[in-house]
Amino acid sequence: MELAVIQHSPWEGPGRYLRQAALERGVSLTLIRAWERKFPDPRAFSGFIFLGGSAGVHEEKRYPFLQMEKEYLKKRILETDQPCLGICLGHHLLAEAFGARVGPNFCSSIGACETLLTEAGRNHPVFSGFTRRFPTFKWHGQAVIPPLPNYFEILATSKECQVEAFSIAARPYVIGIQFDNHAAHPDDVRRWYARDKIWLDSVYPLHISIEELIEKIRKVNSLFLHDFSLLFSNFVELCH
Numbered sequence: 001m002e003l004a005v006i007q008h009s010p011w012e013g014p015g016r017y018l019r020q021a022a023l024e025r026g027v028s029l030t031l032i033r034a035w036e037r038k039f040p041d042p043r044a045f046s047g048f049i050f051l052g053g054s055a056g057v058h059e060e061k062r063y064p065f066l067q068m069e070k071e072y073l074k075k076r077i078l079e080t081d082q083p084c085l086g087i088c089l090g091h092h093l094l095a096e097a098f099g100a101r102v103g104p105n106f107c108s109s110i111g112a113c114e115t116l117l118t119e120a121g122r123n124h125p126v127f128s129g130f131t132r133r134f135p136t137f138k139w140h141g142q143a144v145i146p147p148l149p150n151y152f153e154i155l156a157t158s159k160e161c162q163v164e165a166f167s168i169a170a171r172p173y174v175i176g177i178q179f180d181n182h183a184a185h186p187d188d189v190r191r192w193y194a195r196d197k198i199w200l201d202s203v204y205p206l207h208i209s210i211e212e213l214i215e216k217i218r219k220v221n222s223l224f225l226h227d228f229s230l231l232f233s234n235f236v237e238l239c240h
Contacts, residue, residue, distance in 0.1 A: 001236065002028040004045040006069070008035070008053025008089055011195040015183025017225050018049075021232035035065045039072040047083035047173070047239040050090025052180060054196070056142055057092040057102045073097050083173035083239045088140055091166075091176035095144040098168055100152060103145050108203040109138035109160040112216045115179065121155035124167055126175050126234045134227050135220040136164065136179035139192060141203045143178065173238040181231070184224035186214050 003022070007013050014022075014029060022029050029049075032039065042048070050073075055063040074097050077084065086094035092102040115136040121127050136158070144163040148154070155175070156165035165177045183192065193200065193210045201207070217224075 001026070001046045001239065002030055002044070003047050003049055003236075003239070004032055004040070004042070005029050005049045005051060006032045006034055006090070007051050008055055008063075010035075011191060012051060012053050012183070014049075014051065015180070015188045016185040017228045018182035018232065020225075021182075021229045024229065025233060025236055027236060034069050035063070037065050037068050039069070039076070042077045042080050042082050045082070047085070047235070048077055050084065050086040050093055052088030052090060052139070054199070055089060057089065057096055069093070070097065078174075081171070083235070084175070085235050086176040087182060088178060088180055089142075091178050092142060092144060094174060094176045095148075095152075095163075095166065098152070098174075099149045100166075101145040102142060105141060105143035105161055107160055108141040109158075109178075110200065110203075110208070111138060111213050112136070112220055113138045113158055113160050113179075115156050115158045115164045117156050118154055120153040120167075121165060124153070124155050124175075125172060125238060126167070126231060127155060127165075128234050129230050130227065135223050137181050137184035137189075137217065137224055138178070139180050139196075140178060141199075144176070173235075175235065175238075177231075181224045181228040184217060184221065184228070186217060186221070189214060189217055 060067045143161050151169045153167045158164050168174045
């Protein structure tokens with residue numbers, strides 16, 4: 001199986017846990033750098049993973065590749081009914097493509113948080129095997145904003161963000177997740193902290209050092225790895 005991974009920032013590629021999960025499942029990952037504006041025929045892949053990034057979903061003027069990517073998503077990927085997993089910015093792009101609103105969240109979420117599966121989430125195959133409450137690695141200030149169109153299913157929520165995960169009722173293989181568990185390894189967290197420090201300082205009300213952040217991450221690191229590996233395996237099954 002080959003999955004296309006669409007990257008939006010040079011420093012925010014597939015996290016260590018995503019690469020490890022793909023290796024363990026024998027899944028090939030083909031990296032597509034959105035800013036290069038070279039989008040392949042979607043039929044060449046079994047599914048798509050849209051990563052996060054520095055761009056906001058509405059910042060087409062600052063990030064011109066976004067307009068082309070949105071057209072590619074709507075007119076090529078969704079029209080050919082491809083399985084999609086959107087992560088953070090990818091989550092926002094998928095939500096917008098299906099008619100939901102994206103905008104500033106009521107708070108910024110940084111670091112380890114707790115997420116709760118809804119009834120729809122407990123019954124959705126992508127979260128098969130998950131506990132009702134599970135830790136998530138968060139790095140965002142934007143969010144999918146309720147109310148959502150009635151064909152959206154909210155799969156997970158938290159006190160920091162109402163829509164932590166969603167799917168589309170008629171397309172269970174289209175999933176958006178707000179959290180970045182794929183990049184929760186301490187090495188990834190250190191790189192993100194170094195490259196995104198200006199943004200962190202602008203949104204985080206209380207300064208947090210990298211060592212404080214890593215210490216919080218380490219306490220649940222094994223769960224981040226376990227849960228993302230499980231989510232990835234479940235998504236791969238939906239791609240068959």
